[in-house]
Amino acid sequence: MPEFGAAFAEALSLVIRLDRDLAEIVWLSLKVSLAAVFLATVIGMPLGAAVALFHFPGRKAVIVGLNALMGLPPVVVGLIVYLALSRAGPFGVFGLLFTPAALIAAQVLLVVPIIAALTRQVVEDLWAEYSDQLRSFGAGPGRALTALLWDGRFTLLTAVLAGFGRASAEVGAVMIVGGNIDHVTRVMTTAIALEVRKGDLALALGLGVILMVLSLIVNGAAFLIKDTVETRYG
Amino acid sequence: MGEEFSILPLELDNVSFEAGGKRLIKDLSHTFETALRTVIIGPNGAGKSLLLRLCHGLIGASAGRIVWHGAGDRDPAPYQGMVFQRPIMLRRSVAANVDYALALRGIRRRQRPVLVDEALVHTGLKRFARQPARLLSFGEQQKLALARVWALKPQILFLDEPTASLDPTATHTVEEIIAAFHAAGTRIVLTTHDLGQARRLADEVLFLHRGRLLEKAPAARFFAKPGNDLAEAFIRGELLWWRRGIDRREKPAGEKAID
Ligand SMILES: Nc1ncnc2c1ncn2[C@@H]1O[C@H](COP(=O)(O)OP(=O)(O)OP(=O)(O)O)[C@@H](O)[C@H]1O
Numbered sequence: 178m179p180e181f182g183a184a185f186a187e188a189l190s191l192v193i194r195l196d197r198d199l200a201e202i203v204w205l206s207l208k209v210s211l212a213a214v215f216l217a218t219v220i221g222m223p224l225g226a227a228v229a230l231f232h233f234p235g236r237k238a239v240i241v242g243l244n245a246l247m248g249l250p251p252v253v254v255g256l257i258v259y260l261a262l263s264r265a266g267p268f269g270v271f272g273l274l275f276t277p278a279a280l281i282a283a284q285v286l287l288v289v290p291i292i293a294a295l296t297r298q299v300v301e302d303l304w305a306e307y308s309d310q311l312r313s314f315g316a317g318p319g320r321a322l323t324a325l326l327w328d329g330r331f332t333l334l335t336a337v338l339a340g341f342g343r344a345s346a347e348v349g350a351v352m353i354v355g356g357n358i359d360h361v362t363r364v365m366t367t368a369i370a371l372e373v374r375k376g377d378l379a380l381a382l383g384l385g386v387i388l389m390v391l392s393l394i395v396n397g398a399a400f401l402i403k404d405t406v407e408t409r410y411g
Numbered sequence: 412m413g414e415e416f417s418i419l420p421l422e423l424d425n426v427s428f429e430a431g432g433k434r435l436i437k438d439l440s441h442t443f444e445t446a447l448r449t450v451i452i453g454p455n456g457a458g459k460s461l462l463l464r465l466c467h468g469l470i471g472a473s474a475g476r477i478v479w480h481g482a483g484d485r486d487p488a489p490y491q492g493m494v495f496q497r498p499i500m501l502r503r504s505v506a507a508n509v510d511y512a513l514a515l516r517g518i519r520r521r522q523r524p525v526l527v528d529e530a531l532v533h534t535g536l537k538r539f540a541r542q543p544a545r546l547l548s549f550g551e552q553q554k555l556a557l558a559r560v561w562a563l564k565p566q567i568l569f570l571d572e573p574t575a576s577l578d579p580t581a582t583h584t585v586e587e588i589i590a591a592f593h594a595a596g597t598r599i600v601l602t603t604h605d606l607g608q609a610r611r612l613a614d615e616v617l618f619l620h621r622g623r624l625l626e627k628a629p630a631a632r633f634f635a636k637p638g639n640d641l642a643e644a645f646i647r648g649e650l651l652w653w654r655r656g657i658d659r660r661e662k663p664a665g666e667k668a669i670d
């Protein structure tokens with residue numbers, strides 16, 4: 178497969194000299210995914226902690242909703258966001274469909290359940306372990322919340338990393354709501370899908386390499402954090 | 412400690428506790444007077460830990476009343492401390508563990524370092540101050556649990572088997588710390604399986620068996636000659652389950668069987 182070898186060489190050269198098209202796509206992908214993960218953390222963490230610690234009306238509905246979202250195929254999440262943002266939809270007036278904001282919205286919806294579920298697990302486990310002692314010190318779940326989040330900070334960080342992994346690797350939802358428009362909503366995954374179809378393997382491979390490196394970094398970081406915590410904090 | 416008023420005495424009036432359809436504490440009445448050290452003994456599963464948790468307010472009684480006679484309108488909770496059967500360490504440094512306990516009591520940030528330091532010096536943990544608490548040995552963790560309550564200066568301290576699985580030296584240190592609490596005016600309520608420790612620390616002994624308070628007596632009298640024959644068998648080291656007719660014997664004299 179000489180073609181493949183050539184494409185790979187070209188791909189590496191694109192990456193190394195930071196080809197403008199490629200850099201633009203990578204930069205947009207990172208911006209979108211980081212924004213989505215940030216928002217998903219702001220929404221998902223309090224949600225997960227609340228579900229873990231408090232009994233409030235609608236708690237069961239929140240749990241079912243989050244679990245359902247987690248199990249949904251991303252294209253369906255994309256479809257939901259598409260319908261919500263399309264002109265006839267409830268958020269149609271903002272004209273967000275096929276903009277980076279739509280990409281962010283779709284990724285937020287994909288990542289919130291992950292972060293909420295992991296936060297819930299972490300907070301629930303910590304509270305089960307700490308509750309006697311903290312209540313003895315005079316702190317109920319409300320006052321203890323910051324302590325629980327702080328003591329679970331490393332595990333929570335791996336939750337955020339997992340969310341980033343899912344956000345940046347996803348293709349179906351962003352394809353639907355973003356439309357893969359050049360210079361506007363073309364992110365790494367959708368670009369790969371398109372370039373492969375066009376037969377431009379070089380750019381696809383270059384992006385693939387970057388995604389792979391990104392995934393390695395994220396997973397390496399998660400592993401390192403877990404490892405350090407286990408040896409340093411027991 | 413350093414305060415005029417005391418939340419004591421603590422009165423339990425016909426207290427019962429039920430869980431899972433079983434009565435685990437049965438019609439227990441006792442008044443914990445000021446200034447005494449109470450040691451609660453009894454076989455595994457007798458309800459010693461439950462009794463401490465009831466007194467401390469971590470669980471609520473299913474029936475009966477628990478009254479802090481001295482508390483008046485005040486919330487008695489902040490004047491109490493508890494050391495648990497298994498030490499619960501926060502995932503932080505040794506010093507931060509003490510600091511957090513003080514923070515929850517509303518002590519100002521600027522005043523805390525001195526108090527943290529004093530508690531660590533007092534319990535011999537100063538050199539571990541910066542270490543993660545969860546990497547301490549079991550005995551050191553138990554001392555840290557004591558350091559945390561020391562910093563809080565409670566009026567009453569519940570200790571649930573504080574020296575179980577400690578070596579003799581560590582046990583001795585912990586008993587010295589308990590003695591220091593006592594000297595500082597903290598009311599001690601302690602459970603133990605170590606009868607030597609019960610003799611060393613008790614002013615008053617409660618003997619619990621299957622959720623029932625079978626005997627309460629001044630320590631000297633209890634260890635000389637317990638009034639209840641199950642208690643007597645227990646301190647002689649006999650295996651209670653081996654004895655027949657337990658269900659008849661465990662009822663205090665004169666009480667009807669009403670389980
Ligand atoms: N939440 C609960 N639900 C049901 N049973 C319980 C509960 N908590 C405790 N028990 C039972 O109550 C009994 C008394 O428990 P407790 O922990 O007070 O015993 P203990 O005297 O402290 O024993 P040990 O010496 O082993 O520490 C046990 O049989 C235990 O299984």
Ligand SMILES: [Mg+2]
Nearest residue numbers: 459460496571
């Ligand atoms: Mg116990």
